[in-house]
Amino acid sequence: MDVIRIALLGYGTVGKGVHQTIQLQQERLQTLLGKRVELAGVLVKNINKHHIEDSSVLLTDNCEELFSLGNIHVVIDAIVGREPGFSYLKRAIQNGTHIITANKELFAHHGRELKSLADEKGVSIGYEATVGAGIPIIQTLSKLLQVNKVKRIQGILNGTSNFILSSMREKGLSFQEALKEAQEKGYAESDPGNDIEGRDAYFKALVLSDLAYGKKPEEEHTLLKGITDITIEQINYFSSLNLRFKHVAEIVKAPGKISCAVRPVLVSPEHPLYQVEYEQNAIAVETTIAGRITLQGLGAGMYPTASAVIEDLVQLENQHSQPVWREDVHLEAEEIEQSLWILPIRLEKQLKDKKKILGKLGSKCLIAKNLDEESLELRDHALEVLGGIDLPQIQGLQKSVKIS
Amino acid sequence: MDVIRIALLGYGTVGKGVHQTIQLQQERLQTLLGKRVELAGVLVKNINKHHIEDSSVLLTDNCEELFSLGNIHVVIDAIVGREPGFSYLKRAIQNGTHIITANKELFAHHGRELKSLADEKGVSIGYEATVGAGIPIIQTLSKLLQVNKVKRIQGILNGTSNFILSSMREKGLSFQEALKEAQEKGYAESDPGNDIEGRDAYFKALVLSDLAYGKKPEEEHTLLKGITDITIEQINYFSSLNLRFKHVAEIVKAPGKISCAVRPVLVSPEHPLYQVEYEQNAIAVETTIAGRITLQGLGAGMYPTASAVIEDLVQLENQHSQPVWREDVHLEAEEIEQSLWILPIRLEKQLKDKKKILGKLGSKCLIAKNLDEESLELRDHALEVLGGIDLPQIQGLQKSVKIS
Known part of the structure; x- marks a missing residue:
């Protein structure tokens, strides 16, 4: 049987989730792709901090070594930050390898450049996991865009800041207490700045803007405002009026400009973002023909993100596939x-x-x-x-x- | 320039919407497909009741005449009911024509048979418009199914019954008054039985079940219950407890069975279906890896339905396409x-x-x-x-x- 060999960059939460999902879904993937999916190697910063059971998988801190493995079909990028990811992915594309990335900051800034390079080399780029984790927003938006134009996108794109706002309102916590809870639950990093100041949501908004409008919002039409100043008193007051604070990223097209704002917004019960609570994400897309379409789901986490990465892998390998009719599905007891x-x-x-x-x-x-x-x-x-x-x-x- | 010639079955709301969308989006479609999209002919029951401006389009009540036009590439089915649609579509597939259908009753009952026939003949079937109109649930679910198994699907799949329930609660109308309003607004047919008794939602549930599980729910595990018995007193009482009646279609997989229920359900504010009001539809899919994904949007109407049909057309013609990067998008003043x-x-x-x-x-x-x-x-x-x-x-x- 043919083999799809994968090189994985990073072995944190997302990297591990991808590895486990490949192992757990091996049989299903073989049926879908007619090929076995094999993890060839993993690049990490410090090999002493990681361990991989399967000794046939190369664990290395040297990108040269990983890329020289040969017969690598797809590079999956599960690291964070613009560098060294960007250099690695450029190299991978130049080697004629497909790439799939979950790295929003990198893709927000260099997506277009990577895409040109990939077109030139005839390889594919999957980036479903960069926005909304398991929510298939990239593919859905792409499909809508075939017929529709997009008027406006509004989304809750960061699970951590949404978790904090829900937690403050429901449990009466202060911002600091809610942040601490989010950190204890593993949602927020020890440096949570990207989440609570809106930069993480902004990176995702850039990816959506590039997809919907072919360009990013201009800097002078960009507003970034975090949730750090919101007090429990304000939350309670507006809650009594049936209004909830949400940290909303909004991208709007107007003649000659695209504006982007990430900021706290008061939302009433009629809005689809009102009931999006805790670590949930949601994206509402206003289109010219299909009207407003909203997608909601888990916007972070090991498995939802891995699901998006593997969907990209299937898509990439199986571009000619039509929707498949399932055979009888067997659910495990715990899945029912x-x-x-x-x-x-x-x-x-x-x-x-x-x-x-x-x-x-x-x-x-x-x-x-x-x-x-x-x-x-x-x-x-x-x-x-x-x-x-x-x-x-x-x-x-x-x-x-x-x-x- | 190459031409894609289309035969359209039916010239009601959906048929007209498809025709207008083809005309309005001609330029866009040409860019996307590299081909001109041309409506060759339309089949109607009574040619005296219809008029088509463009005299190059054949208007006929004779299916033989329509199919004998030659060079028909795609047949778009915008009529209702199982027959004569099923016979027409079988004929079309046998002629080697791709088909796209918006006919949920037909597809709920004969989808699998049409699909086998299409596979045999090497043609494609698009049926995005059968469920949730402009909400791209078929493609999204197909994508999720590549990696996930589906545990449960819950949806508001009928805009008319949802409109009636919203209208009763918000305006204090009786069921009969709200039904009358829905009819006046053109949402409900003069015989609204399919909508208010849950059959329309049930047909859509069958389509989703076939896609998610490869089979339909067994009849002994099916429960159909309409909204006709719900009184304004009941709505008010539960509303005071922050609970809303929704007419929910639910499909659940258990060992050895698939059960399906369409019935009124009381929903609390935490549920994603709570704020789905009036003619909106929504579908919440619980998956094994990506968690619960919810899609919401307009579930009926001329243009949302046409949008789904045309997306199928693009998909069918352009199966190899990757998400496209847009060029600068121009919105008309009224679209902003x-x-x-x-x-x-x-x-x-x-x-x-x-x-x-x-x-x-x-x-x-x-x-x-x-x-x-x-x-x-x-x-x-x-x-x-x-x-x-x-x-x-x-x-x-x-x-x-x-x-x-």
């Missing part, structure tokens, strides 16, 4: 999502008299077990209010508890 | 979205003491004109609460008024 009763914790808080609303699933009359008397009383109350109708399911996926 | 002050009407209602919150746009200190004294007073009040921070923009795109 049951349509159980779910009762959002927040709902409890909101309920007057501390009652809980319960119901039955469709017409199947599931009886929830392990309920206290209060819950049962509440179910009866809900049944009474609902009269003859079958009680519908109560849905609230975040922060839910299962009652079974 | 300005970052004006927008003050959601709903916000006013929610504000205590009928005050309005205003602010200034970023650091640019836009002064809103034509404001009454009350508004100005409120702006001062907001400035006071916000203290030293630059006032952020207030966003709420639906039902907004511009103040300039």
